Each structure stands twice: as structure tokens, then as C-alpha cells.
Amino acid sequence: MLPYGRQEVTEEDIAAVVRVLKSDFLTQGPEVPHFEKAVAERCGARHAVATNSGTAALHVACLALGLGPGDILWTTPITFVASANCGLYCGAEVDFVDIDPVTRNISPDAFAEKLQTAEKAGRLPKVLVVVHFAGRSAEMREIAALAKAHGIRIIEDAAHALGGAYEGRPIGCCAWSDITTFSFHPVKIITSAEGGMALTNDAELAERMRLYRTHGITRDAAKLMHDDAPWYYEQQALGMNYRMPDVLAALGRSQLGRxxxxxxxxxxxxxxxxxxxxxxxxxxxxxxxxxxxxxxxxxxxxxxxxxxxxxxxxxxxxxxxxxxxxxxxxxxxxxxxxxxxxxxxxxxxxxxxxxxxxxxxxxxxxxxxxxxxxxxxxxxxxxxx
Incomplete structure (x- = not known):
């Protein structure tokens, strides 16, 4: 059966993974920050936070934006369920904006119309997840202008779109959004076997996402609240174990070169x-x-x-x-x-x-x-x- 998608794993990829397997670090070593830096530079964003899946990247993005009970997230119906589920994980309500039948992305006209109705009802969303379906960017300039006028934060779900561009800028630059997320599942543009990443130009959002991906725990002495012992760490939020292992980051960084x-x-x-x-x-x-x-x-x-x-x-x-x-x-x-x-x-x-x-x-x-x-x-x- 000829599949609809298939990854390529080269000898170079295998060698990169083997180097990590023979090193001192399989999980929290130097390879993850190297991969984060490489993706951020490729996309023109200031910060990148690697996770163990694209779904995890969406979840920590929502948490970093303060989405929670009593809030509403909107996204497109034509996407994988993770684009909506990330809102439910935070205790928020989820609703949808219809697509443009030509672009198959969120329709700016449908978005504008739904905003009018929601504003009258006092039910504006806190977060809009814009999916770049099949790899083509949604009409971000128009969508971002509408969202900004109503105080709505934007996450670009770019799971399909690493390597694409909009208005001459790489998808992932976050020029029209607060956060952009990627997936490195095997059928995506590049793979880390499983993995994801969230990009942002906001240092505070990046710091929050790093906290949420690591159990909500920090060892940063400047942020500790109750002790300064050399062994001390603090859980400062309810986070998850969403870390990407070094061995997967090595595969992703090798693939990024292609x-x-x-x-x-x-x-x-x-x-x-x-x-x-x-x-x-x-x-x-x-x-x-x-x-x-x-x-x-x-x-x-x-x-x-x-x-x-x-x-x-x-x-x-x-x-x-x-x-x-x-x-x-x-x-x-x-x-x-x-x-x-x-x-x-x-x-x-x-x-x-x-x-x-x-x-x-x-x-x-x-x-x-x-x-x-x-x-x-x-x-x-x-x-x-």
C-alpha cells in the first residue's frame, strides 16, 4: 500500500541519534536547546520551547496565555481534534469558526460575523487557534486585526506548515500571533519520531511554557521563593511532563537540515x-x-x-x-x-x-x-x- 505520508530517516539521522545514545544525556541534555535554537532561527522567532508532541505544545501554549475555566477557545472544525482539545484540557469552553471553502482555512468573514454575535452576547473567546490546513497559511493579517480589536490572543497551529511562508515571512515568526506550534510526528514535514515545539517572541510566555512542560518545577535560584539550598527546587504551578528527550531532539535537528x-x-x-x-x-x-x-x-x-x-x-x-x-x-x-x-x-x-x-x-x-x-x-x- 502506497501511504499518504511517509518519513525519511537517513544514515545521518541515525548517526545523530546514536551520538546521543552514547552520551551522558538521553533526556535533559544539550540537544534539546540546540534543536530549539535551530528551529527558532529558521522561523525568525525569538524563543522556542520543545515538547514531546504537537498536542503538548498546544496545551502549554493555552496555559501560558492563561486560558482556564470560564474562558472560551475558538478554532476551525477542519483539523485534528488536538486543536480543540487543548482548550478542554484547560477547563475552557470550545467553539468553532467555519472555513472558507476555497482556502479550507478559517474564514475571515465567518470570524468577523461570529465576533459580532459573541460580543453582543458577552461571549468573546480568550484564545483563537488558527490552523494552517495542509501547509497553507490562513489569512493571518486580516484575522489578527480582527482578533486584536477584540482583545483575543492567537495561537497558530502550524503542525502542517513548517517550511511554509506567508507574506514573505516564515510561518512560525509569530508576526501575527502570540504563539505558533509545530508537530514533528512522522508524517509531518520533518520528524523527531514524536515531538512538538512552541515558538513565541514574548520572553514571559516562553518562560511560562517551559515551566508548564516540566511539572511546573523550577531550579532557577532567582525564582525560588522559600529556600536557596543547592539541592532545592520548587513546583510553582501544576505542570506536566511534556519534555522532549535529547535523543528525539537529535533526530529532529538532523532532519531540519533537509x-x-x-x-x-x-x-x-x-x-x-x-x-x-x-x-x-x-x-x-x-x-x-x-x-x-x-x-x-x-x-x-x-x-x-x-x-x-x-x-x-x-x-x-x-x-x-x-x-x-x-x-x-x-x-x-x-x-x-x-x-x-x-x-x-x-x-x-x-x-x-x-x-x-x-x-x-x-x-x-x-x-x-x-x-x-x-x-x-x-x-x-x-x-x-
């Missing part, structure tokens, strides 16, 4: 799909332009029933039977059973639900060969042509 090559390879394959599928009854993703450079984590098509395309399920099953590991990203979060129990259900976010009925992700990864891609194209043309 980030440009990986994104370029994904962009080339996406352009090849664009050309090969243009005449089929499909809605293709937006191309890169002067404002947006996608990291192309996913290549998502939508079956166009208005042009006679068969049902998504039929195409999905036939592609899988042909050995093509297509996937669907994502089931709208508000339709998940847990969120239905919170009062959500069908009909609330029509653009997201319409997208979901037709969406299918085609295989895309940097080591994919032209022959691999031709296999996908030929199978899809055989079904739709």
Missing part, C-alpha cells in the same frame, strides 16, 4: 498533481502565490459531484483496493461523539461539512517518486476518467 529540500520536493509533486488532474471532476487545492507558500503537508482533492464525480466513499474504496493509501483529513471536530455530547452537531458549520463530504487526501511525501505518483494518477483517472 527542510528546504523536503518542502521543495512536496511543491514539485503538488504541481505535478495539478497538471495531471486538471481535467478530472475534482476541486484541486489552491496554488502558491505571491502571499502564500505552502509547506504542502497534504494534497487534498474534493470530488465534484456537479461534474459527475462518483461518491467519495466509492472512489476511496477503489483507490485503497488499487494499493493507494488515500486518507480523509479531517472529520469535522464538531461531529465527533465527544463534541456532540457538548451540544454540537450537523448543520452548524455548513462549509466545513460540505468540504468533508467530498475531501480525499492523495499520497504526498518528499521521497515519493514520479513512478509512485503516476500510480496514484493512473488509478484516479481510471476511476474518474
Amino acid at each position: 527542510l528546504t529540500r523536503y518542502v521543495d520536493a512536496r511543491a514539485r509533486l503538488a504541481a505535478r498533481y495539478d497538471q495531471a488532474l486538471a481535467d478530472l471532476p475534482l476541486r484541486l487545492p489552491l496554488k502558491d502565490d505571491a502571499t502564500h507558500r505552502s509547506a504542502w503537508h497534504l494534497y487534498v482533492v474534493e470530488l465534484d459531484d456537479a461534474q459527475g464525480a462518483p461518491s467519495r466513499r466509492s472512489v476511496f474504496e477503489k483507490m485503497r483496493a488499487s494499493g493507494i493509501g488515500v486518507q480523509v483529513h479531517y472529520i469535522p471536530v464538531h461531529l465527533q461523539p465527544h463534541y456532540r455530547r457538548l451540544g454540537f452537531g450537523p448543520g452548524l458549520f455548513p462549509a466545513a461539512e460540505s468540504y468533508y463530504e467530498r475531501a480525499m487526501s492523495l499520497p504526498l511525501f518528499p521521497t515519493m517518486t514520479d513512478a509512485d505518483q503516476d500510480q496514484v494518477i493512473d488509478a484516479l483517472r481510471g476511476i474518474l476518467g
Whole structure:
């Protein structure tokens, strides 16, 4: 089965991991700060805080922004559940903003309309989690202006978007947000096996996130409240064990050196799909332009029933039977059973639900060969042509 995503682990990566395995530090050693510094420099941010998953990065970001009971977090329905769950972890309420059917990201118009209603009801969110779906940045300038006018803090969930750019600046620079988070899961742009990172330009937010990722414990003598003994440490907040081990940071830092090559390879394959599928009854993703450079984590098509395309399920099953590991990203979060129990259900976010009925992700990864891609194209043309 040709998968929709696949990591590449090179001999260089293996050597980097082995060096750490032979060193004195497997967990809290020098490799994590080296990785943090490298990612921050690559993205143009001042501070980076590594975690053991992208979900953990979202959680500590919410905690650092003071999200808690009585607060509200908004995000998009078209994302992995972690983008919403991070609010629930903090005891906050969660709600959603519908997508733009063309960009598949949060719609600025829907955001503006929902803000008006929420302001009248006294239910403005404290935090907005903006997801850069499939690697393409949302319209951050417009969204950030709306959020700032209402005192809303922004987290960019850039799990799909490391290596992408918006308005000529790297995604992760935090020019339009308080915090940006990344994921290093194996199918993402680079991998540390599991891992995540939160970037910010605010030193205080970075300090809070470091505290929350390490049990809420500090050994910093300047911050200790009750003793100064050389063995002394303090738990100053209720934190978690969200630390990234050195061995995983070594893998991530090694992979980061190939980030440009990986994104370029994904962009080339996406352009090849664009050309090969243009005449089929499909809605293709937006191309890169002067404002947006996608990291192309996913290549998502939508079956166009208005042009006679068969049902998504039929195409999905036939592609899988042909050995093509297509996937669907994502089931709208508000339709998940847990969120239905919170009062959500069908009909609330029509653009997201319409997208979901037709969406299918085609295989895309940097080591994919032209022959691999031709296999996908030929199978899809055989079904739709």
C-alpha cells in the first residue's frame, strides 16, 4: 500500500541519534536547546520551547496565555481534534469558526460575523487557534486585526506548515500571533519520531511554557521563593511532563537540515498533481502565490459531484483496493461523539461539512517518486476518467 505520508530517516539521522545514545544525556541534555535554537532561527522567532508532541505544545501554549475555566477557545472544525482539545484540557469552553471553502482555512468573514454575535452576547473567546490546513497559511493579517480589536490572543497551529511562508515571512515568526506550534510526528514535514515545539517572541510566555512542560518545577535560584539550598527546587504551578528527550531532539535537528529540500520536493509533486488532474471532476487545492507558500503537508482533492464525480466513499474504496493509501483529513471536530455530547452537531458549520463530504487526501511525501505518483494518477483517472 502506497501511504499518504511517509518519513525519511537517513544514515545521518541515525548517526545523530546514536551520538546521543552514547552520551551522558538521553533526556535533559544539550540537544534539546540546540534543536530549539535551530528551529527558532529558521522561523525568525525569538524563543522556542520543545515538547514531546504537537498536542503538548498546544496545551502549554493555552496555559501560558492563561486560558482556564470560564474562558472560551475558538478554532476551525477542519483539523485534528488536538486543536480543540487543548482548550478542554484547560477547563475552557470550545467553539468553532467555519472555513472558507476555497482556502479550507478559517474564514475571515465567518470570524468577523461570529465576533459580532459573541460580543453582543458577552461571549468573546480568550484564545483563537488558527490552523494552517495542509501547509497553507490562513489569512493571518486580516484575522489578527480582527482578533486584536477584540482583545483575543492567537495561537497558530502550524503542525502542517513548517517550511511554509506567508507574506514573505516564515510561518512560525509569530508576526501575527502570540504563539505558533509545530508537530514533528512522522508524517509531518520533518520528524523527531514524536515531538512538538512552541515558538513565541514574548520572553514571559516562553518562560511560562517551559515551566508548564516540566511539572511546573523550577531550579532557577532567582525564582525560588522559600529556600536557596543547592539541592532545592520548587513546583510553582501544576505542570506536566511534556519534555522532549535529547535523543528525539537529535533526530529532529538532523532532519531540519533537509527542510528546504523536503518542502521543495512536496511543491514539485503538488504541481505535478495539478497538471495531471486538471481535467478530472475534482476541486484541486489552491496554488502558491505571491502571499502564500505552502509547506504542502497534504494534497487534498474534493470530488465534484456537479461534474459527475462518483461518491467519495466509492472512489476511496477503489483507490485503497488499487494499493493507494488515500486518507480523509479531517472529520469535522464538531461531529465527533465527544463534541456532540457538548451540544454540537450537523448543520452548524455548513462549509466545513460540505468540504468533508467530498475531501480525499492523495499520497504526498518528499521521497515519493514520479513512478509512485503516476500510480496514484493512473488509478484516479481510471476511476474518474
